[in-house]
Amino acid sequence: MNSLTITLGAIGVLLSVFSWSSFVSGALRMFNTVRIGQSAPDRWRPFFPRFKQMIIEFIAHTRMNKFRSVGWAHWLVMIGFALGMFVAMEAYIQTFNPAGGWPFVSGWAAYHFIDELLGLGTVVGITTLIVIRQLNHPRLPARLSRFGGSNFKAAYFVETIVLVEGLGMIMVKAGKIATYGHANPWTDFFTMQVAKLLPASVVMVSVMAFVKLMSAMVWLYIVGRNITWGVAWHRFSAFFNIYFKREDDGTVALGAAKPMMSKGKVLTMENVDPDTDTLGAGNIEDFSWKGWLDFTTCTECGRCQSQCPAWNTGKPLSPKLLIMSLRDHGYAKAPYLLAGGRKDMGGDEIGLVDSEGNVKEAALAAIPEAARLEADRKLVGETVEGEMAPVIDAETLWSCTNCGACVEQCPVDIEHVDHIIDMRRYQVLIESEFPSELAGLFKNLENKGNPWGQNSKDRLNWINEMDFEIPVFGKDADSFEDYEYLFWVGCAGAYEDRAKKTTKAVAELLATAGVKFMVLGADETCTGDSARRAGNEFLFQQLAMQNIEMLNSVFDGIEQKKRKIVVTCAHCFNALGNEYPEVGGDYEVVHHTQLLNRLVRQKKLIPVASVSEDVTYHDPCFLGRHNKVYDAPRELMEASGSKLVEMPRHGERSMCCGAGGARMWMEENIG
Known part of the structure; x- marks a missing residue:
């Protein structure tokens, strides 16, 4: 020396005292800020x-x-x-x-x-x-x-x-x-x-x-x-964000949407209390602490942005910028929330008030002005000239297709889609602020059980175009005892002319392979996927329980492992297989490509002519990313003799068709 x-x-030692103090202080502020979020008891074990x-x-x-x-x-x-x-x-x-x-x-x-x-x-x-x-x-x-x-x-x-x-x-x-x-x-x-x-x-x-x-x-x-520099802090918070991810088996937060929760409990039509429960997320404090941890952990790497179909087609939605906006707003508003500040839906102060309902001016004045201004900012809304811009513009929120590309690519397991659905839930259930086209969708689903408002008896029309008998439950068969599969046709498969071609082709192939199947016909109702993805959670639950009641009557007396449903629609496949168990409907659900591929391997279906052409295949988001079904459709095409030519974006990076997240029912006006 x-x-x-x-x-x-x-x-070095002297300066490090200030440095360590700054770091520890920042970590404590971050910890206390994340704790603002609502309870999430399902994340610990x-x-x-x-x-x-x-x-x-x-x-x-x-x-x-x-x-x-x-x-x-x-x-x-x-x-x-x-x-x-x-x-x-x-x-x-x-x-x-x-x-x-x-x-x-x-x-x-x-x-x-x-x-x-x-x-x-x-x-x-x-x-x-x-x-x-x-x-x-x-x-x-x-x-x-x-x-x-x-x-x-x-x-x-x-x-x-x-x-x-x-x-x-x-x-x-x-x-x-x-x-x-x-x-x-x-x-x-x-x-x-x-x-x-x-x-x-x-x-x-x-x-x-x-x-x-x-x-x-x-x-x-x-x-x-x-403390909002996620590019630095993620090296600490990412460990926690990964541990507390939604799925404890290590898979990403896709498949079923996160249930609507308030104060740590899952909300249903039976247990909801409109006076005390929070329906979705209308304010930053309505997100769970896991949501706040998500916002904190974002590294701003932009992988989600690079894969987002909305962003890549000129829409205002970037999953990265959305998460960053929620983070910056949350941390700016945190001093107000940590001081006990809260506002009701009308914007009146309900947190910093005395026993007589008067605002505690001294307590309010102690909060930094920036935090008080941030507390007046709407979470979601239209940008109006002369007013404070909302955190998330309404066009941004409704641009999401729920394709899951952002969730699939995020290196720190942020659950973008769940947060978007929670914000939509508040807009639909509390604010009644949503794209006008969805009003017709909700009305048709509620009154007619399908998005187009068609008569339920017309679900059977495609059967009249077949040259062989297709059993209908309650009409041609009263029991599932002698059948292998219930063929869930779906709304598009029953009403939409192009989708009906798939329905009829699958029915013919199943009959050719000797598979005994039946359909529900007029008793089938929309699974409610579009309602849930648009934020109308209770309409989804209503449709789901109606279908589950019907399905349980079909499978009455049938052992669990034989309750099999085959579907052609990727959204029906996801709803029936992943979301219905949440509300009491547990069945074995297979996609038609999986079943047909199995029948080909078992030699129950044998190609009679080779298709010697180049073919490409588009992975539907709700079949691929949400459910990891990638191989069966490709193996089935190979069995036909065709040569598969992959698109630049395929598999888990497949480009969304743009119809998910209820976008099927909204006009494309941007990008």
């Missing part, structure tokens, strides 16, 4: 499956590797940060004593080898990510850059610090080799080459260690002051 190293060490999935996603980088060019580089940076913190904090010792290091471990060859890999891997990884960010820079046309709208200041800051840290690990080690020798070609294979370029200098090593320490301290200080 000398006077310079002691001075540098003392300065089971512990071991959730913990296991968190570790798998962390170590194997299963989500990040969906973008392979980024996955390996991010893995290097992640490991460099996770383990490199231990190496970085060694600078506390090295600044005072350049020859020193952590007691015990600094003498181990394994420690030096890991240190070598961490420094080199961090530099290579972060350099690759910097290049990728520049290649995708927003100076490109706005909708071609997945980073469009992201906080570049935060990103550049984090990337710079990580690069300096990686270089610091290399240079301190190389400086020590140049000054003190003792290089091991097995553990110091790279730094010993760098050391040849450096002079032997105790002061140089101390200065390098000081720079390494200060870069970490600057990071802690700045990040602690900016």
